[in-house]
Amino acid sequence: MDLTNEERQLLQSLRSLHGKLRDNTYTTYRRINPFYEDLFDWKERGRYWSGRDSITIYNSTSIAGQVEIGEHTWIGPFCSLDGTAGIRIGSHCSLSVGTQILTHDTVSWCLSGGKQPYEYAPVSIGDRCFIGSHAVILKGVSIGDACVIGAGAVVTSDVPSGTIVAGVPARRIGKTTVDADSRVQLVMDDVPAT
Amino acid sequence: MDLTNEERQLLQSLRSLHGKLRDNTYTTYRRINPFYEDLFDWKERGRYWSGRDSITIYNSTSIAGQVEIGEHTWIGPFCSLDGTAGIRIGSHCSLSVGTQILTHDTVSWCLSGGKQPYEYAPVSIGDRCFIGSHAVILKGVSIGDACVIGAGAVVTSDVPSGTIVAGVPARRIGKTTVDADSRVQLVMDDVPAT
Amino acid sequence: MDLTNEERQLLQSLRSLHGKLRDNTYTTYRRINPFYEDLFDWKERGRYWSGRDSITIYNSTSIAGQVEIGEHTWIGPFCSLDGTAGIRIGSHCSLSVGTQILTHDTVSWCLSGGKQPYEYAPVSIGDRCFIGSHAVILKGVSIGDACVIGAGAVVTSDVPSGTIVAGVPARRIGKTTVDADSRVQLVMDDVPAT
Numbered sequence: 001m002d003l004t005n006e007e008r009q010l011l012q013s014l015r016s017l018h019g020k021l022r023d024n025t026y027t028t029y030r031r032i033n034p035f036y037e038d039l040f041d042w043k044e045r046g047r048y049w050s051g052r053d054s055i056t057i058y059n060s061t062s063i064a065g066q067v068e069i070g071e072h073t074w075i076g077p078f079c080s081l082d083g084t085a086g087i088r089i090g091s092h093c094s095l096s097v098g099t100q101i102l103t104h105d106t107v108s109w110c111l112s113g114g115k116q117p118y119e120y121a122p123v124s125i126g127d128r129c130f131i132g133s134h135a136v137i138l139k140g141v142s143i144g145d146a147c148v149i150g151a152g153a154v155v156t157s158d159v160p161s162g163t164i165v166a167g168v169p170a171r172r173i174g175k176t177t178v179d180a181d182s183r184v185q186l187v188m189d190d191v192p193a194t
Numbered sequence: 195m196d197l198t199n200e201e202r203q204l205l206q207s208l209r210s211l212h213g214k215l216r217d218n219t220y221t222t223y224r225r226i227n228p229f230y231e232d233l234f235d236w237k238e239r240g241r242y243w244s245g246r247d248s249i250t251i252y253n254s255t256s257i258a259g260q261v262e263i264g265e266h267t268w269i270g271p272f273c274s275l276d277g278t279a280g281i282r283i284g285s286h287c288s289l290s291v292g293t294q295i296l297t298h299d300t301v302s303w304c305l306s307g308g309k310q311p312y313e314y315a316p317v318s319i320g321d322r323c324f325i326g327s328h329a330v331i332l333k334g335v336s337i338g339d340a341c342v343i344g345a346g347a348v349v350t351s352d353v354p355s356g357t358i359v360a361g362v363p364a365r366r367i368g369k370t371t372v373d374a375d376s377r378v379q380l381v382m383d384d385v386p387a388t
Numbered sequence: 389m390d391l392t393n394e395e396r397q398l399l400q401s402l403r404s405l406h407g408k409l410r411d412n413t414y415t416t417y418r419r420i421n422p423f424y425e426d427l428f429d430w431k432e433r434g435r436y437w438s439g440r441d442s443i444t445i446y447n448s449t450s451i452a453g454q455v456e457i458g459e460h461t462w463i464g465p466f467c468s469l470d471g472t473a474g475i476r477i478g479s480h481c482s483l484s485v486g487t488q489i490l491t492h493d494t495v496s497w498c499l500s501g502g503k504q505p506y507e508y509a510p511v512s513i514g515d516r517c518f519i520g521s522h523a524v525i526l527k528g529v530s531i532g533d534a535c536v537i538g539a540g541a542v543v544t545s546d547v548p549s550g551t552i553v554a555g556v557p558a559r560r561i562g563k564t565t566v567d568a569d570s571r572v573q574l575v576m577d578d579v580p581a582t
Contacts, residue, residue, distance in 0.1 A: 001412045007405045010204075010398075014427055017201045022436070024195045031452035032437060032445075035424050036229050039208055048216070049226060057226075060254070060448070062271065064225035072502055074494070077450065078272055078466055078486075080291050080327075092501045094494040097468050098272075098292065098486065098522075100327040100345070106268070106288045108378040110324040111340050113286045114266055115376035130498040132542075133468075133488040133524045134292075136327045136345040146499050151488070151524040152542040152556045154326075154346040154360075166542075167556050168346045168361050182503035184496040204398075211395045218389045230423050233402055242410070243420060251420075254448070256465065258419035272466055274485050274521075292466075292486065294521045294539070300462070300482045302572040304518040305534050307480045308460055309570035328486075330521045330539040348520075348540040348554075362540045362555050 036060065037077070046075075065103070070127060075099070085120035085139065090127030096151070098134040101125075105139055126161060146176050148186065164188070230254065231271070240269075259297070264321060269293070279314035279333065284321030290345070292328040295319075299333055320355060322372075340370050342380065358382070424448065425465070434463075453491070458515060463487070473508035473527065478515030484539070486522040489513075493527055514549060516566075534564050536574065552576070 003011065014035075021038035025031055036059050046055030050069045057063070058077040065083030069075070070091030078098040081087055085103035089095070103123050108116035121140030125131070129143060132151030143149070144161030153170040164174040164186060174188035197205065208229075215232035219225055230253050240249030244263045251257070252271040259277030263269070264285030272292040275281055279297035283289070295317050302310035315334030319325070323337060326345030337343070338355030347364040358368040358380060368382035391399065402423075409426035413419055424447050434443030438457045445451070446465040453471030457463070458479030466486040469475055473491035477483070491511050496504035509528035513519070517531060520539030531537070532549030541558040552562040552574060562576035 001408060003405070003408055006401055007408060010401045010405050011409075011427070013200055013204045017197070017204050018428060020195060020197055020201060021205075029452065030454075031450070032433070033450055034448045035428065037450070039205070040212060040229065045226070060228045062225070062227055062231070064223065066224075077468070078292075080271070092498055094498050097488055098328070098466075100291055102327065102345075105324070107324045107342055107380070110286055110288050110322050111342070111370050111372050111378045112376040113322050116378055128498050128501050130493070130495045133490065134328055134346075134486070134522055138345065148495055148499070150542065150556070151490075151526065152346060152362075152522075152540060154344065168344075168540075176499050178499055182500040184499045184504055186495070207394055207398045211391070211398050214389060214391055214395060215399075233399070234406060234423065239420070254422045256419070256421055256425070258417065260418075272486075274465070292522070294485055296521065296539075299518070301518045301536055301574070304480055304482050304516050305536070305564050305566055305572045306570040307516050310572055328522055328540075332539065346540060346556075348538065362538075 034060065034077075086122035088122075088124040090125060090129065090145065092127060093125060093129045093131065095131045096133040096135070099131050100134075100136040102137065103139050132166075146178060148176060228254065228271075280316035282316075282318040284319060284323065284339065286321060287319060287323045287325065289325045290327040290329070293325050294328075294330040296331065297333050326360075340372060342370060422448065422465075474510035476510075476512040478513060478517065478533065480515060481513060481517045481519065483519045484521040484523070487519050488522075488524040490525065491527045520554075534566060536564060 018035050025033055040059050042056045045057040054072045055069055056074045060077040061079040063081045066086040067081050067083035068088045072091055073093040075095045076097040081101045082103050101123050104118045104120045106118055123141050125143045126145035128146045131149045135149045135153045137155045141155050143159040146162050147159050148164040150166030153166050154168045156169045159165050162176050163172055166173050177185045212229050219227055234253050236250045239251040248266045249263055250268045254271040255273040257275045260280040261275050261277035262282045266285055267287040269289045270291040275295045276297050297317050298312045298314045300312055317335050319337045320339035323341045325343045329343045329347045331349045335349050337353040340356050341353050342358040344360030347360050348362045350363045353359050356370050360367050371379045406423050428447050430444045433445040442460045443457055444462045448465040449467040451469045454474040455469050455471035456476045460479055461481040463483045464485040469489045470491050489511050492506045492508045494506055511529050513531045514533035517535045519537045523537045523541045525543045529543050531547040534550050535547050536552040538554030541554050542556045544557045547553050550564050551560055554561050565573045
């Protein structure tokens, strides 16, 4: 490969820096991260977006538009929070790896060969919600408080507070209860065997 | 952490550059991107691969092999277009975040402990198709024109033009119509309540 | 954008290095990678984590905690192997793009507003397993040898050796057989037409 001296030196320095950061992360956390996650601070990123100290946002996650995020909410890697039409997320939520929240789509734009506009609708998520890995929340959806969205769920309609949903599309499979002592129960609905 | 002066300076410069690029993206688009998406240009990447000016390809997306991409097609982040056996994608398509298109698999290789070869088959997608977030299109699949592939769908068999599919595995749930004035309708099939 | 000379030079050098690495990857493999995947070596990363030469781990994949990985196992991009409670993965496995393996969850933590602890349970995967793109394997799951986990599957319960599962949640759809000559068959269960 025909690199200039400067490019070759940069490549070498990036690789040696990567090695040192990786060693440090491994020694401290027994963990290896993508290079870009070792370069930047997840809490600093949460603060940058939200002004709050308690929010985690991984570097590989994109956030756009109007996106409000409550205290102690954790947003993992590979998420997209497309707030072009507005997203509100409450406190103490976990948005697991790869959560996608969409407030627009290009369905009509595509089908019409670019002649129809994008379509928009806001999304809201209450407090104390767990969003499983790779869940997709489509435009216009409201999710209440204390909900569980299963891994891989595609949420196409509203989810009332205290509900557990799962599947593609997401269906109710149970409810959550939290008592005065903060004890949590997941109460699954009876379902016919399949 | 035991960094050399050079590594420490590079780390510092990467962080300050990241901060400036992030400020610029935030001010211009009210958006925060992964660092690597702020470094490079999505249209330039589309041009590099396809020779066309109208194609967007995010930096986190990989493309390999024979992959033809039509005009005005948008390819978001975290996609893989594995064209080892060939992929054709038409014009005015959206490949939403995390779309996976596969033209090979290692099923037999794994099961046989490395004794059987990889298996291959091409994929094609027509014009004006919307592919939802995290959809996976398996090897050998042909998708016609003006189709909608739902978010999270796993497409295991062919999809005729004008069809809406969704689910794991993807099943037909309706059809698309576009009239002479480019008005779009999504006509959902009757389905028994579940 | 108000960059210092040093930042501007770094940006320029990163872009020119990116261009050269991309050209090299394209010429050698007819492929374009994310910038960070062109910087680092996938086999070196496998060796760093596991001490073995035959393991591939993409840079965008995170690994944490106790994660044992067998010989010749391939781990693609955008995966998370959360081994906080321990993960064992056998030999000759493919973990396709975006595979998520979880050994903890924050469901009770979220629902209780941070008053309940995280919950943990280990995961194991046998030898010669194929894990499809975007599959999610939840905490506590054991997968035997020679299994196929379909793309997009969410695995919530144990999978016996020689089983094919798919869907959200994952259900058995067939079995795998491998004869003495390493010939592989996927034998699908009869399922009622839907």
